Amino acid sequence: MFKIALNAGHYYGTPGKRCLNTIDPAETREWTLNSRICEKVERKLQDYDGYELLRIDDRTGKSDITIADRAAKANRFGADIYVAVHHNAGINGGSGGGIMAFTYLRVDDYTKRMQRLLYDKLIEKTGLKGNRAQPLSTADLGECRLTKMPAVLLECGFMDSTADTPIILTEDFADKAAAGITEAIAELGALTKKPEPVIETADKDGGLYYVQVGAYRSKSNAEEMVKRLKNAGFDAIIKR
Numbered sequence: 661m662f663k664i665a666l667n668a669g670h671y672y673g674t675p676g677k678r679c680l681n682t683i684d685p686a687e688t689r690e691w692t693l694n695s696r697i698c699e700k701v702e703r704k705l706q707d708y709d710g711y712e713l714l715r716i717d718d719r720t721g722k723s724d725i726t727i728a729d730r731a732a733k734a735n736r737f738g739a740d741i742y743v744a745v746h747h748n749a750g751i752n753g754g755s756g757g758g759i760m761a762f763t764y765l766r767v768d769d770y771t772k773r774m775q776r777l778l779y780d781k782l783i784e785k786t787g788l789k790g791n792r793a794q795p796l797s798t799a800d801l802g803e804c805r806l807t808k809m810p811a812v813l814l815e816c817g818f819m820d821s822t823a824d825t826p827i828i829l830t831e832d833f834a835d836k837a838a839a840g841i842t843e844a845i846a847e848l849g850a851l852t853k854k855p856e857p858v859i860e861t862a863d864k865d866g867g868l869y870y871v872q873v874g875a876y877r878s879k880s881n882a883e884e885m886v887k888r889l890k891n892a893g894f895d896a897i898i899k900r
Contacts, residue, residue, distance in 0.1 A: 664851030666701060667730055667803065668694035669746035669813075679829070679893050680684035680753060680820035688829060690819060691721045694745045696831075697816065700838030701745075701845075706881055708851040714739065729757040731806035741774060741848060742811035744803045747828060748818045755760065757763035757821035759783060762813040763802035772811040774848055779810055781840035786833055788817050788824065814841070844859010857889065 665856055668676050670691045677690035682827045698715065705713060714737045735741050751757055761779040763771050783789050804811040817824040818835050827833050845851070857873040873885060873896070882898050889896035 662851060663737060663739045663741075664705075664711055664713045664845060665716055665734035665737060665809070666713060667716035667734075667742070667744040668695035668698040668721075669717070669744055669803075670694065671718060671724045673724065677749075678818065679825055680749075680752060681824040682872055683820070683822055686827060688819075689721075690747050691717075691818075693747050693816070693828060693834070695719070695721060696729035696834045697745050697838050697841070697850075700835055701841050703884070704842040705845065705851075706884055707856055708846055710851045711845075711849055714778075722795065727802075728806060732804060735806075735808050739807075739809045741764070741805045741845070742803070742809050743778070744811070744813040744843065745841070746813060746815050747757040747873045748815035749820045751818045751821040753825075755765040755821060755823045757824035758795060759786070759790055759817055760797060762799050762801055762804065762815070764811065764831070765798050765800055767798075767804075767810070771812070771879045773846075774810050775812045777847060778814060778841060778844045780846040782816070782837055783840075784813065786827075786834040786842035787842075788827060788833070790824065793826050796833045822824055822854050822858060857885065 668691060672689050672691045674691065675699050695717070702713060702715070705711065714734070716733050718725055740801045747756070748760060759779065759782050761775045763775050777798055801813055803813055817828040819825055819828070873889070886896045886898055
């Protein structure tokens with residue numbers, strides 16, 4: 661089973677971690693942007709088999725969990741990879757920016773491949789390449805240093821860039837970013853896609869044939885499938 665540690669960086673109240681008010685009057689918090697992408701990654705991964713996922717941050721955004729505690733949680737989980745989702749700053753109202761992916765200073769080839777794959781998938785899906793001279797970079801970041809597994813910290817655009825901020829605030833960007841991260845994780849873990857659900861159809865004689873979509877160990881996964889079927893206009897129930 662491929663184990664994934666997923667972290668939405670910071671927490672809601674982290675000082676200074678928000679969009680520049682001259683670009684975004686609401687001053688959207690970084691954790692809000694980070695968590696939105698992570699939640700979408702979780703949902704998209706439900707289309708795959710062969711993994712376990714653990715969110716490292718506080719899903720409510722209310723608790724300031726230290727980097728050391730987050731890394732320790734991932735280490736205890738025995739994660740195969742660690743993916744941290746962040747958003748950047750430092751443009752100070754300029755028009756530069758773009759997505760970046762960081763690893764620790766010295767990493768193995770697998771981690772370098774993971775970094776490249778995550779970055780390439782994000783650029784492929786979002787197009788937010790920007791003007792960074794070294795979008796794939798290294799740094800002495802605690803999340804990458806203290807974790808015992810291959811770890812990549814993603815900076816999904818700049819919150820103080822006139823070019824990036826209007827884009828990263830959108831639901832469309834978050835969905836595309838999550839799609840890129842999910843595809844990269846699926847490739848790294850050699851995850852298999854679940855078969856498409858078979859939907860009931862009426863025969864010419866008017867008879868109905870009832871088809872079981874699937875069996876799930878997780879109630880939340882079962883409920884998600886029921887929701888998807890109902891949204892598509894089909895009758896669906898959970899039975900044990």
